[in-house]
Amino acid sequence: MIAKSLTTVAIIGGGPGGLATAIALSELPSFHVTLYEQSPEPREAGAGISLSTNAWKILDLLEASDGVKGGPQANTYQRNGHTGKVLRLQEQPENSAGDVRGSIRARRTRLQSALLARVLPDTIVYNKKLVSLESVPDGGVRLNFKDGTEVIPDLVVGADGIRSIVRRILFPNHELHFTGNTAWRVLIQKSSLTHIPDVTDATAWWWGQNGHVYFSDVDDETENPDPYFEITVRSYTEPEAPGLTVPWGISATNDKVASRVSKFDKRVRDAVAVVPEGHWREFAGYAGPRLERAFGSGATFAMEDGWILARALEEKRLSDSPIQGALDIFDRIRSPYYHKMYEHIDNNHDKMQQQTKLKTHNLDEFLQARVDNILGGNKDFIYKNDIRKVWEDYVTALAVEN
Known part of the structure; x- marks a missing residue:
C-alpha cells in the first residue's frame, strides 16, 4: 500500500x-x-535526434548524459538539392554551442536507453x-x-x-490537421554510402523547391567501427491520405520515397537507392491550434x-x-x-x-533565400537554454517580489 x-x-x-x-x-x-x-x-520510433547545449544541460541534471553518444555536427553544408551547389557552410568549433561536447546527432534509441537506465525499477507499467x-x-x-x-x-x-x-x-x-509535410526516415550503415561523393563527409541539407533531403552521422565512430548514418527525405506538399489518422512510423516503399527526389541531384538519388526495401518509415506532419x-x-x-x-x-x-x-x-x-x-x-x-x-527569384536565389531565412535570427534562447539557471532566476525573482 x-x-x-x-x-x-x-x-x-x-x-x-x-x-x-x-x-x-x-x-x-x-x-x-x-x-x-x-x-x-520499450521502443522508440524515428531515426536521429539533434542534441545541443540545452539538451546536455537537462541530461546532466537527469544524470543521463553519459549514455548518449552520436556523430558530431561541427560542419554543416546547405546545398541546392538539384545541382549540389553549396549555399552555405556552417563551420563551428566543437564547443561553439556552449558545451565542450558540441552539437551531435544521435540515434533516438541511445537517448531512450540512457533515460531508461535512470528510471527507478517498477516505475514503468x-x-x-x-x-x-x-x-x-x-x-x-x-x-x-x-x-x-x-x-x-x-x-x-x-x-x-x-x-x-x-x-x-x-x-x-x-x-489536429495535416500540414502537407511528410518525412521518410531511415538509418543505414555508413559504409554502404561512402562510394557516393559528398554524402557522408559532413552533415548536409540538400534543399529542393518542395522538399529537402538531410544526411547526418548518428554514431560516434570511435565507439562503433561500422557506424550508422541517417537519411531523411521530406516533402512539403503531400496530399492527405484518406482514412489514416496521424500516420507515424509506418512502412514506406522505396519507390514512394524515390519519387520524391526524382528531380534532385544524382548523388541524392543514388543515396536513396541504396536503402534496402522495407527500411523506410513515414512520419506525417500534423499540427493543431496553439494553446x-x-x-x-x-x-x-x-x-x-x-x-x-x-x-x-x-x-x-x-x-x-x-x-x-x-x-x-x-x-x-x-x-x-x-x-x-x-x-x-x-x-x-x-x-x-x-x-x-517574389517573382524575380530563380530557383538558386529562392533556395538561398530559404536557407538564409531558416538560419537567420538568434536561436540562443533555444539551443543554449540553461534550464537550471531558468529555475534559479525564478527563485531569485520570487525572493525580490516577496
Whole structure:
C-alpha cells in the first residue's frame, strides 16, 4: 500500500518527456510515480535526434548524459538539392554551442536507453493504453485503461505524443490537421554510402523547391567501427491520405520515397537507392491550434518541462494547494518561453511567405533565400537554454517580489 502522505503521479507515455519527468519526480521523497506506456516493451520510433547545449544541460541534471553518444555536427553544408551547389557552410568549433561536447546527432534509441537506465525499477507499467480520464469529486483524476483497470492519482502528466489521448480529452476542440509535410526516415550503415561523393563527409541539407533531403552521422565512430548514418527525405506538399489518422512510423516503399527526389541531384538519388526495401518509415506532419498556457513539443523541451514541474512541486509541497500552486509556477516559467518560440517561428514563416511571392527569384536565389531565412535570427534562447539557471532566476525573482 502507498502511504496517504505521498502524492501520487501518473505519467502517460514512455518517450523522452515521460521518462525524464519520471526521473525528476522520483527524486522527490514525498512522491510516488508510475509511468503508463501502451507498448508491450520499450521502443522508440524515428531515426536521429539533434542534441545541443540545452539538451546536455537537462541530461546532466537527469544524470543521463553519459549514455548518449552520436556523430558530431561541427560542419554543416546547405546545398541546392538539384545541382549540389553549396549555399552555405556552417563551420563551428566543437564547443561553439556552449558545451565542450558540441552539437551531435544521435540515434533516438541511445537517448531512450540512457533515460531508461535512470528510471527507478517498477516505475514503468507496460501494456497500458489509456482510454479515458476524468476528475473525481474528492480530488485526483480517474484513469481508465483498455484492459479494464483504473487508477486515481493526484496528478496526471500527459506525455503521450502526437496521438495523445490526454490532449484529446482535456482539449476536445483542439483538432489536429495535416500540414502537407511528410518525412521518410531511415538509418543505414555508413559504409554502404561512402562510394557516393559528398554524402557522408559532413552533415548536409540538400534543399529542393518542395522538399529537402538531410544526411547526418548518428554514431560516434570511435565507439562503433561500422557506424550508422541517417537519411531523411521530406516533402512539403503531400496530399492527405484518406482514412489514416496521424500516420507515424509506418512502412514506406522505396519507390514512394524515390519519387520524391526524382528531380534532385544524382548523388541524392543514388543515396536513396541504396536503402534496402522495407527500411523506410513515414512520419506525417500534423499540427493543431496553439494553446495559451505551456504546451510544448519536442524531446528536449519535454525533458525541460518535466524537470521544471518537479522543481515546482518540490517548492509547493508544504503549501495548502501544492499541485495547483506547482502548476501555476510551471505556467509562469514555461508559457512565456513557448510564446517566444512561437513568435520566432511566425517571423520566419512570414519572411518565407514574402520571399515566395517574389517573382524575380530563380530557383538558386529562392533556395538561398530559404536557407538564409531558416538560419537567420538568434536561436540562443533555444539551443543554449540553461534550464537550471531558468529555475534559479525564478527563485531569485520570487525572493525580490516577496
